[in-house]
Amino acid sequence: MSASSSTAPPSQTIVVKIGTSSLTRDGNQTALSVLARLVETLSSLQNQGHQVILVSSGAVGVGCARLGLTERPKAIEQKQAVAAVGQGRLMRIYDDLFTVLEQPIAQVLLTRNDLMQRSRYVNSYRTFQQLFKLNVIPIVNENDTVAVDELKFGDNDTLSALVASLVGADWLFLLTDVDRLYSADPRANPEAEPITWVQHLGDLDIDVGDRGSAWGTGGMITKLEAARIATSSGIRMAITNGQSPENILKILAGEPLGTQFAPQPKPNNARKRWIANGLAPNGWLYLDPGAVRAISQDGKSLLSAGITDIKGQFQAQDAVVLCDRNGQELARGLVNYNHYELQQILGRRSSEISMILGYDGADTVVHRDNLVLNPDVAGLAMKPLVGEE
Template identity: 40%
Template sequence: MKAKRIVFKVGTSSLTNPDGSLSRAKVRSITHQLAVLHEAGHELILVSSGAIAAGFGALGFKKRPAKIADKQASAAVGQGLLLEEYTANLLLKKIVSAQILLTQDDFADKRRYQNAHQALSVLLNRGAIPIINENDTVSIEELKVGDNDTLSAQVAAMVQADLLVLLTDVDGVYTANPAVNPEAERLHVIENITPNIIEMAGGAGSNNGTGGMLTKIKAATIATESGVPVYICSSLKEDALLEAANQQEDGSYFIAQKKGLKTQKQWLAFYARSQGAIYVDRGAAAALSENGKSLLLSGVVEIEGHFSYHDIVTVYDKETGESLGKGRVQFGYSAVKDMLQSQKARGVLIHRDDWISITPEIQLLFTEF
């Protein structure tokens, strides 16, 4: 069965001319392909770079600026120009588009995360095509390498897409850099993202883009761990989006994990910010990691940080120092401290429904990138 709900991520290098300016011809090609897929019954989301590329020329810059403030100003001008291009072309096919600007805070805050999910669901159900980008004008942290690769994976996971397509200027993951090693071979199907895969993906992207293959592997990790398969392919083909939607043979296809994380668990694993630390004994560590149990107060050895009721905290094995996962606490720091000191610690501190174990794959995501 072909993927019905697809998230496409199009990078700056797939939207620009050689001088770094926005290519209207490339935008027209992308919107034409989106229209064909839309008319065929697909639900589509486009995560698009290109705001800075669309705006820097209008501000008098001769080339893509390097300073953060100059990038933000260019994005402020370019965001409207870029959306205007997409909107005008899609309206020719009587397709409504919608602009959504997100930052990492929109994923970290549970209420904002739910609001974004609900808005996207309504747009898709109404036949609109959401066009998403980082809110580059006001963000600093988000203007980092690979931001829209990660963003597209977060969006694909949020809406439980059937496929995430990362379009770039190379046609997949290779065993070595194909530009310098003629013996490099493309990996057609990737079942698990291992340290070896990450090592193969090392290196930078093109001059106009902000992401390399490494950030795409990070995005693939987030998506596949959430149950969404990922296809990395070249945007240089004339009908790249159409080919990616209907067959995944000319790129690298990442198989989704069978037990993909649901929305609540995704939020806990990838976005929720820890407000403290809890150290537990070996019995509690085994109950959490191996037996799928809740964390009882009786298993707590030590606590750190001034967390409150229902905050998210990270739990560690006191003996090994290893991170076990994250969860939502049922008591604040002061209450837990009092109970531990009085040796009357009873009850559940973190319910298993509010807990996510840090698997080797998720741990790899945060330690190797």
């Protein structure tokens, strides 16, 4: 077949996260050879017509190297100061390497709040879309210098999954210091078995441990949380060795490298992706069997009559988790009442709400338009994503 008649591979949106353990060597020195291969790989993907986002850790590690620190700081204010030193130097390294390949880049610093507030979430989405149109590769990091909570995430695994969900990515690659997921930590257990394919996260029975590297803060727990966010947004995810960034190209070509996670049916619009993954839940609602069936099989809204118990302190329009009586998560949604109001009306009919509260309230506790089912228990087929609302 001639080159002119061949069919170009379809354009995909690809998010790549690289951790501190892959970016450094000999303690906290920058692994320039790894960075160079990563930059070459991402530029190659961009030249093939894909839309590429890099989520990069390493600001604290690079800052430590610049300041001559021999161990990662533990105090939050010290981490923030060191991250401020390292972020600029890290971007300078990236810019120098990408410039050699004539690939423009942009720095995007995010906090969890940027993805929790709807207006900022939509604005972040639009910014990424404009950068794609300009043929720019965004390099994302948490805004460590101001985001106190973000330094507790443990690397950027969760952030990369949230960004992938935000832009409706096709792939999320986590480049780490192991070649794949194992049944236990292979550094501590020589009998750990490799896992190459995960169809459903609920089927996994593994000992993830809590070990990260000396300079990174993430472990396999954060990677599995990233997998939950990504796969529930319809994104295929892979964990592979960060020392060989070119594995990304091989996996995209169909080679069974690393550990790959199958995408699940995704929410039918970007707003529901935001509800499912962008918001941290502030409460839990426990439902009777009739309510479970109504929301998971019949596609109905949640009414107060079907709620048996609540936990947490939440306000109206906060995100909450909907569970069955055993605590299994069924869905997430935006609640129309605060915890005090809901405690008074749970188990009661909608027609009784105004009499109990003394004012007219919503007929539903969580409206079906603001409710996203857990793909593992959903009884409904969800429509494919059409575009940003």
